[in-house]
Amino acid sequence: MITVSNLSKKYNSDPVLNIEHLDIPKGQSFGLVGNNGAGKTTFFSLLLDLIQPTTGFIKSKDIQVNESEDWKPFTAAYIDETFLIGYLTPEEYFYFIGELRGQNKADVDALLKGFSDFFHGEILNQKKYLRDLSKGNQKKVGIVAALIGNPEVIILDEPFANLDPTTQIRLKQIIKNLAGQQGVTVLVSSHDLMHVTEVCERIVVLEKGTVIKDLATSAATLQELEAHFAG
Amino acid sequence: MVFGALWMIGTFLLLGFGAYFMIEDGLKREPFEVVNQALIYFMVFDLSFRYFLQKMPVMNIKPLMYLPIKRNAIVNFAIGKTLVSFFNVLHAFFFIPFSIVLIVEGFPVLQVIAWYIAILGLVLCNNFINIFINNKDSVFFAVVGVVIVMMGLQYFGIFDLTNYTAPIFKSFYAIPYLAIIPLVLAFVFYKMAFTYFRKNLYLDAGLSIKHDVAKTEDYSWLDRFGSLSTFLKNDIKLLKRNKRSRMTLIMSVVFLFYGLLFFTGSVEAYDGPFWKIFAGIFVSGGFLFTFGQFVPSWDSAYYPLMMSQNIRYKEYLSSKWYLMVFATIISTILSAFYLYWGWQAYAAVVVGAFYNIGVNSHLVLLGGAYIKTPIDLTTSKKAFGDKQAFNAKTMLLTIPKLLLPMAIYAAGHFTLGEVFGFALVAIFGLAGLLFKNKVFDIIEKIYKSEKYKTLAAYKQNN
Numbered sequence: 001m002i003t004v005s006n007l008s009k010k011y012n013s014d015p016v017l018n019i020e021h022l023d024i025p026k027g028q029s030f031g032l033v034g035n036n037g038a039g040k041t042t043f044f045s046l047l048l049d050l051i052q053p054t055t056g057f058i059k060s061k062d063i064q065v066n067e068s069e070d071w072k073p074f075t076a077a078y079i080d081e082t083f084l085i086g087y088l089t090p091e092e093y094f095y096f097i098g099e100l101r102g103q104n105k106a107d108v109d110a111l112l113k114g115f116s117d118f119f120h121g122e123i124l125n126q127k128k129y130l131r132d133l134s135k136g137n138q139k140k141v142g143i144v145a146a147l148i149g150n151p152e153v154i155i156l157d158e159p160f161a162n163l164d165p166t167t168q169i170r171l172k173q174i175i176k177n178l179a180g181q182q183g184v185t186v187l188v189s190s191h192d193l194m195h196v197t198e199v200c201e202r203i204v205v206l207e208k209g210t211v212i213k214d215l216a217t218s219a220a221t222l223q224e225l226e227a228h229f230a231g
Numbered sequence: 232m233v234f235g236a237l238w239m240i241g242t243f244l245l246l247g248f249g250a251y252f253m254i255e256d257g258l259k260r261e262p263f264e265v266v267n268q269a270l271i272y273f274m275v276f277d278l279s280f281r282y283f284l285q286k287m288p289v290m291n292i293k294p295l296m297y298l299p300i301k302r303n304a305i306v307n308f309a310i311g312k313t314l315v316s317f318f319n320v321l322h323a324f325f326f327i328p329f330s331i332v333l334i335v336e337g338f339p340v341l342q343v344i345a346w347y348i349a350i351l352g353l354v355l356c357n358n359f360i361n362i363f364i365n366n367k368d369s370v371f372f373a374v375v376g377v378v379i380v381m382m383g384l385q386y387f388g389i390f391d392l393t394n395y396t397a398p399i400f401k402s403f404y405a406i407p408y409l410a411i412i413p414l415v416l417a418f419v420f421y422k423m424a425f426t427y428f429r430k431n432l433y434l435d436a437g438l439s440i441k442h443d444v445a446k447t448e449d450y451s452w453l454d455r456f457g458s459l460s461t462f463l464k465n466d467i468k469l470l471k472r473n474k475r476s477r478m479t480l481i482m483s484v485v486f487l488f489y490g491l492l493f494f495t496g497s498v499e500a501y502d503g504p505f506w507k508i509f510a511g512i513f514v515s516g517g518f519l520f521t522f523g524q525f526v527p528s529w530d531s532a533y534y535p536l537m538m539s540q541n542i543r544y545k546e547y548l549s550s551k552w553y554l555m556v557f558a559t560i561i562s563t564i565l566s567a568f569y570l571y572w573g574w575q576a577y578a579a580v581v582v583g584a585f586y587n588i589g590v591n592s593h594l595v596l597l598g599g600a601y602i603k604t605p606i607d608l609t610t611s612k613k614a615f616g617d618k619q620a621f622n623a624k625t626m627l628l629t630i631p632k633l634l635l636p637m638a639i640y641a642a643g644h645f646t647l648g649e650v651f652g653f654a655l656v657a658i659f660g661l662a663g664l665l666f667k668n669k670v671f672d673i674i675e676k677i678y679k680s681e682k683y684k685t686l687a688a689y690k691q692n693n
Contacts, residue, residue, distance in 0.1 A: 092447055129445045
């Protein structure tokens with residue numbers, strides 16, 4: 001689904017990312033871990049063509065993301081609050097994204113119904129604009145909006161941060177379902193090793209912009225990761 | 232902001248040195264008398280400007296609260312910070328030169344200095360009053376309302392407030408030691424501001440952020456605009472729900488009355504016939520200019536979202552374009568009152584509207600594509616110009632925006648007469664419409680080629 005070739009990004013000759021080759025097959029739940037500054041968000045931004053690669057390219061479904069915009073209809077993401085429109089209510093925001101992705105109001109409503117558990121009564125009909133929601137609730141909105149319109153690739157940057165424990169558990173279930181049952185390619189980054197190992201079939205460790213571990217998740221993975229980051 | 236500030240300082244300096252002679256020669260009245268009369272209004276305008284524009288230090292002191300600093304020290308620091316504000320410095324640029332001129336003209340030095348100190352005290356009073364009336368809209372608008380009524384009454388000669396206030400201001404000059412009163416008053420207001428601030432220095436009191444009660448609106452009546460409606464709905468909400476964008480609506484109302492300077496013949500320099508067109512462009516295009524120049528900056532806070540969605544740029548642009556066209560039409564209808572000054576005045580507004588819709592709407596959007604200033608929608612401060620908004624490219628664009636229609640009109644006016652002049656401007660406006668698609672293509676290309684730069688620039692302030 002996603003192929004990375006000779007990708008690098010430099011800021012004033014400071015290398016921040018350098019990935020020679022990476023293949024992410026369709027339907028994989030892919031986890032990205034690494035300390036601050038490892039290049040996780042940089043990689044996601046390159047994948048969304050929000051920044052320009054210094055060398056190399058990323059292909060999504062054989063479309064080179066910085067040359068054509070045809071990857072946009074099947075790709076969705078929630079990176080940070082800049083993906084939210086602060087002056088809209090959550091409902092208006094969902095409908096807006098829905099319209100951009102060719103979904104009518106009924107489609108969106110049907111999808112939202114499935115997430116009433118996840119929202120925990122704190123999102124819909126709250127008489128609040130997105131800018132006035134707490135960080136955790138903003139994140140819930142952003143994540144669900146990324147699911148609108150049956151995307152084939154979903155990119156979530158730090159989805160577990162700021163969420164309360166109940167929501168974290170529900171989110172894990174959602175991500176597992178997406179990849180396992182609906183064949184969606186899900187890319188997740190996290191600082192929480194436990195969550196990623198639980199959710200992702202494959203985990204890649206970034207350090208100073210390069211891939212230093214590429215693991216198929218097994219029972220031993222969590223320990224291996226903990227040992228790696230401890231030392 | 233720097234540009235605006237320098238301009239204000241320049242104007243104040245000029246006025247400070249020139250006011251005395253302008254009043255003496257122009258109005259044939261005693262300058263010091265006139266200034267004292269105007270002072271009451273000056274003070275109230277100062278207060279209202281501060282109310283809208285002076286930033287309260289409240290937001291910046293939150294981080295200080297977690298540090299081992301005494302609360303009184305924090306409050307003093309915050310209030311002290313307001314003292315060095317531009318709004319306090321600005322006055323000096325008028326009153327110091329004016330006082331100097333007074334002294335040169337033979338007014339006694341000591342008395343002039345006392346008068347100046349009194350004014351300074353009153354300016355400081357305003358500074359402190361602004362601190363504790365901040366966010367008390369009702370009180371503020373009541374005061375401003377009363378003053379406007381007073382001005383009206385004075386204009387029609389029913390009641391002259393300044394008959395009562397001018398002697399007060401003059402007394403500081405006549406009896407110099409009275410100047411101590413404003414200073415004492417300023418100190419009292421300082422104490423009041425201090426107590427107010429001190430009492431509200433809690434996260435859930437003065438430092439809390441007020442949340443609006445939101446209502447989901449679907450605007451389904453806009454669906455008749457087809458796929459354009461997606462953006463149109465959003466843009467209307469953008470205008471309605473954010474302080475900064477609401478300012479543009481207020482500004483466009485102000486622009487409606489801008490033409491009065493021209494059509495009433497009150498400013499001599501504007502009597503040339505082509506100045507009518509200049510006025511007409513601004514009267515009908517207030518919104519077009521103030522809103523349009525910041526497309527796409529209005530969407531800066533969530534530009535990464537827009538850029539990762541499948542946005543059809545044409546529809547995105549068309550939505551903003553239609554908003555500007557609607558606003559221009561509404562402004563034109565509202566400005567029908569210019570008919571009072573002759574059909575030429577209103578004709579200038581109407582052909583100005585034609586030109587705005589056909590030509591300027593495109594030029595403004597084109598200029599906006601190069602402005603990479605992120606806009607903070609949640610605050611109305613900084614509404615008056617950002618230094619980055621004045622770059623060479625946008626400056627160049629003012630030539631076809633303003634000077635060209637004036638030239639076109641002049642060409643018609645001086646050959647076949649004013650009707651021909653008006654017709655020419657309107658024809659040019661209509662012709663501009665033909666290029667809409669072409670211009671949108673160009674803007675789309677700019678958006679695409681500048682995408683990464685724009686994203687990076689918007690990120691700076693977010």
